Amino acid sequence: MKQASGEKCINLKLKVWRQKAEESNGRLESFKAENISKDMSFLEMLDVVNEEIILSGKDPIALDHDCREGICGSCGAMVNGRAHGPEKGTTLCQLHMRHFSNGDTVVIEPWRSRAFKVVKDLVVDRSAFDKIIQAGGYISVNTGGAPDGNAIPVPQEVAEKAMDAAECIGCGACAAACPNASAMLFTGAKISQFALLPQGHPEAKKRALAMVGEMDKQGFGNCTNEKECEAECPKGISIINIARMNREFLKSSILS
Amino acid sequence: MHWNSNRFILLLSSSIGKKLVMAITGLGFCIFLISHLAGNLIIYAGNDAFNSYAERLHTLGPLLILAEIGLLLLGIIHISTGAYLFYQNFRARPVRYKKKRNAGGRTIGSSTMPYTGFLILIFIVFHLVDFHFVEKADRSIYQIVLETFSNPGYTIFYILSMVVVATHIDHGFWSLLQTLGIDNLECMPVFRVISSAFSLFVGIGFGSLPVFITLIT
Numbered sequence: 285m286k287q288a289s290g291e292k293c294i295n296l297k298l299k300v301w302r303q304k305a306e307e308s309n310g311r312l313e314s315f316k317a318e319n320i321s322k323d324m325s326f327l328e329m330l331d332v333v334n335e336e337i338i339l340s341g342k343d344p345i346a347l348d349h350d351c352r353e354g355i356c357g358s359c360g361a362m363v364n365g366r367a368h369g370p371e372k373g374t375t376l377c378q379l380h381m382r383h384f385s386n387g388d389t390v391v392i393e394p395w396r397s398r399a400f401k402v403v404k405d406l407v408v409d410r411s412a413f414d415k416i417i418q419a420g421g422y423i424s425v426n427t428g429g430a431p432d433g434n435a436i437p438v439p440q441e442v443a444e445k446a447m448d449a450a451e452c453i454g455c456g457a458c459a460a461a462c463p464n465a466s467a468m469l470f471t472g473a474k475i476s477q478f479a480l481l482p483q484g485h486p487e488a489k490k491r492a493l494a495m496v497g498e499m500d501k502q503g504f505g506n507c508t509n510e511k512e513c514e515a516e517c518p519k520g521i522s523i524i525n526i527a528r529m530n531r532e533f534l535k536s537s538i539l540s
Numbered sequence: 541m542h543w544n545s546n547r548f549i550l551l552l553s554s555s556i557g558k559k560l561v562m563a564i565t566g567l568g569f570c571i572f573l574i575s576h577l578a579g580n581l582i583i584y585a586g587n588d589a590f591n592s593y594a595e596r597l598h599t600l601g602p603l604l605i606l607a608e609i610g611l612l613l614l615g616i617i618h619i620s621t622g623a624y625l626f627y628q629n630f631r632a633r634p635v636r637y638k639k640k641r642n643a644g645g646r647t648i649g650s651s652t653m654p655y656t657g658f659l660i661l662i663f664i665v666f667h668l669v670d671f672h673f674v675e676k677a678d679r680s681i682y683q684i685v686l687e688t689f690s691n692p693g694y695t696i697f698y699i700l701s702m703v704v705v706a707t708h709i710d711h712g713f714w715s716l717l718q719t720l721g722i723d724n725l726e727c728m729p730v731f732r733v734i735s736s737a738f739s740l741f742v743g744i745g746f747g748s749l750p751v752f753i754t755l756i757t
């Protein structure tokens with residue numbers, strides 16, 4: 285569908301990372317994004333560009349997305365060197381084109397980390413995060429009748445902190461933005477959400493050791509407290525969760 | 541999995557363990573710097589006071605040697621672990637971004653840690669040659685200080701080195717609190733301020749000495 289031109293529309297020059305498969309060499313390819321409504325999201329803008337690419341008989345730009353409302357963590361790319369684009373606290377699908385100006389050049393690259401292999405174009409394999417979760421990011425519960433709602437008392441402030449950590453949608457922006465490609469904000473958030481709540485305590489020791497061990501195995505870098513992750517996290521997750529992970533890991537390592 | 545056996549090795553070989561090694565050795569240096577600065581500030585009290593401080597320090601004998609060996613070990617561990625972390629972090633992103641911008645989390649200190657660390661190493665070599673392994677038989681330590689700082693080139697090198705040291709500590713001190721897991725949401729801003737204040741204290745404390753010496757000579 286053609287957008288009406290006028291003040292509400294902008295024209296952009298895109299430079300998008302194109303890579304056929306994991307093993308092939310990639311490069312930046314230029315595209316024109318014309319008559320883009322400022323009310324569009326970044327992904328909708330890419331949809332428009334892709335439609336034209338398809339019409340010209342070429343391979344559209346591959347990208348990950350699902351909910352398009354900032355809650356699933358599927359989308360994500362580096363936009364002009366910033367994870368999920370220049371706005372704070374947004375995912376790529378919630379980034380709107382009104383934040384761009386007519387004539388802008390926009391460079392779009394996939395997340396870069398040894399642990400995130402490029403599958404195609406902007407799509408990266410984030411199963412390294414799944415492996416970290418599989419190593420201990422869960423609680424084991426016995427089946428049976430549902431427990432009473434307030435059987436385990438949790439202070440409000442503790443619940444709040446746990447919920448803040450649990451906001452993580454696993455998009456990978458932290459590792460992508462980190463100068464060291466470290467996954468410590470992700471792992472810290474996932475360890476924290478359980479460490480704070482009584483339900484997580486029985487497996488706390490095993491969890492911290494296993495999840496940190498898996499994170500290291502996946503080839504992520506080491507955190508140097510640069511705070512870039514916190515600044516780029518679409519959910520604003522604090523690096524305080526990394527301090528808590530350090531604490532949990534130390535407790536598990538030293539006190540057996 | 542045998543988490544119980546070799547637990548210590550496992551801890552040290554992990555990412556958090558290596559960070560911990562950096563934090564603890566770094567803390568060791570911070571404590572050393574406080575005592576070193578406390579001693580050096582006696583220069584302000586003049587020739588006799590400073591020389592007698594140096595004499596008393598050397599009466600510690602074996603204890604002093606023990607401390608020196610301790611510092612050397614701290615240095616070796618801090619540098620080798622830091623170098624390994626630097627290598628690992630470099631390897632963690634084999635394909636770099638064509639375009640990368642900072643999001644506002646990094647500071648000058650945080651983004652230059654490996655480089656300021658390396659510069660400090662160079663400074664320490666010069667520093668030891670000039671003040672530690674120097675021929676002390678015919679001169680007092682106060683005289684040595686005066687003579688060394690009478691060279692304006694060296695004075696500038698020294699002051700610049702102190703700026704580098706302060707930059708390293710500004711991130712390092714806060715960072716070690718975070719790594720040790722002492723940090724929490726309420727204390728984080730306070731820790732940041734304490735870290736900057738400490739780095740300024742060290743930087744100005746040492747950096748002001750050659751200025752003072754130049755002024756009195």
Ligand code: FES
Nearest residue numbers: 350352357359377
């Ligand atoms: S598509 Fe679900 S968060 Fe962006």
